[in-house]
Amino acid sequence: MNAINAIVHLANNADPARRRKLYxxxxxxxxxxxxxxxxxxxxxxxxxxxxxxxxxxxxxxxxxxxxxxxxxxxxxxxxxxxxxxxxxxxxxxxxxxxxxxxxxxxxxxxxxxxKANSFIKMPITIGEQERISAKFRAIKNFPGVIGAIDCTHIKIKKTGGDMAQYYINRKGYYSLNVQVVCDADLKIMDIVARWRGSTHDSRIFMESNIKQRFEDRQFRGRLIGDSGYPLLPYLFTPILRPSRPEEEAYNNAHISTRNTVERCFGVWKQRFQCLLHGLPVSLQNGKAVIIALAVLHNIAIDMNDTLLEQHMEQVPVTPQLSTENSVHDNRPSLLRRRSQLILQNFINQHF
Missing domain, CATH: 1.10.472 (Cyclin A; domain 1)
Known part of the structure; x- marks a missing residue:
């Protein structure tokens, strides 16, 4: 038997139980x-x-x-x-x-x-902050805003262990409570995606790096957030019981301007349906996916890639004044009074 016939014989008599790799x-x-x-x-x-x-x-x-x-x-x-x-x-x-x-x-x-640090970042220079503030002001003439802040719940798989119950949010499902700061173009400038679903929005902010940066006066403008956040000199919230026309006007401008972060969530979750319906991955990988999708969201904005929004059903976003109460306010009374005075002076000057 020559060499070629020997090879053919071996191939024909190969072990039938041996699996062949299929491509x-x-x-x-x-x-x-x-x-x-x-x-x-x-x-x-x-x-x-x-x-x-x-x-x-x-x-x-x-x-x-x-x-x-x-x-x-x-x-x-x-x-x-x-x-x-x-x-x-x-x-x-x-x-x-x-x-x-x-x-x-x-x-x-x-x-x-x-790659998040290259795509998710707050404005540093005065020029960058002024450009962002001007775009926010064009919405409803609300001056001095460089970011809208809010939290959104991202559903995750049921987790085990002693800490599992803390991932259940007030709506009864397992989630991560993700904090986002966005600009007027709906671009995500800061994101925190590590807190359990039961954690209150205000606690996430109070322990966040973005709060410390405002405390260190790295920014000249301010944030706007709903009533789940504390009123601070650099974070304006709505007036829950307005008593003057100026306060009503402030609330209306505040709602329309802060609505940018709600729209950001809507566009973000519409493009990535897993953010709407849940992440079917491990907790650690889920956190990485959320950050990655924030990066991809910003890349789409940078590339002016918005055609998809015209062909997909949109996530409904309704501007509203949040009635969620903040956690117990344990800030020093002097800081509370100072924040309230700064807000009232702002209202009297601009509304």
Whole structure:
């Protein structure tokens, strides 16, 4: 038997129980029409290529060329986050197994979240702060605002352990209470995504880095937030029982201006349906996903990628005056009086 016949004989008589590695057929998502691509992958093709370029070096294949290419990893992760698809279904669509999709989503989330400092940042220079303040003032003539602050609950999987009960929010489901500061363009400038769902908004703020930065007078403007936050010289809240026309006018301007953060949540969650319906991942990976999606939200704004909003059902956002009471106010009475005096002088001067 010559060498060729020997090879054929061995192949024909190979162990039938031995599994052969099968490679699934993979299509190229970039071959889709532009609108269809954007509906399925939440961004236009130029934005997705920008995202791929951003994290490509962090998603390299093995030295032998195996694994999934960075382009496909980013597309798979975005599709899972954006369309709330089951990982098994997303894997079938892209020729991948469910465990592979799970690992890809975690890997891409951490790669993007590691870039957060370049895309999520408060204005530093006086010029930047003045430009943001001017855009806020154009909404309802509310001067001096450089950020709108609020918290939103992101549903997570049921967690175990002794601390599990603290992740249950006042609506009865497990969540992370995520604090966001945004500008008038709905861009996220600061985000905190580590607090349990039962934590009050005011506590998150009082222990946040952004509060300390305002205390250190790094900013010339102020934040606006709902009545769940304490009134501070650099954080204006609504007047719950207005007694003068000027206070009514202040409240109306405050509601319309602060509504930017509600709209930010609406656009953010509409683009990424997992933020609306829940994150089917571990708690640690969930925190990375939230930060990564904030980065992607800002990239979309920078790229003026808004076509998706015209073709998808929008998350309803209704401006309203929050009636949620703040936690027990244990600030020194002198600070409370000073904050109230600053607010009244502001109202008398501008309204």
């Amino acid at each position: 699934r057929q993979r299509s190229n998502p970039f071959d889709l029409r532009d609108l269809n691509f954007e509906i399925k992958y939440r961004f236009n093709k130029d934005t997705v290529r920008t995202i791929i370029d951003l994290v490509e070096d962090d998603l390299v294949q093995s030295a032998r060329g195996g694994g999934t290419c960075p382009e496909l990893q980013v597309l798979v992760a975005i599709r899972c986050w954006g369309r709330r698809e089951v990982q098994d279904d997303a894997g079938d669509l892209h020729g991948l197994s469910q465990p592979t999709v799970s690992r890809i989503c975690a890997r891409v989330a951490h790669a993007i979240a590691n």
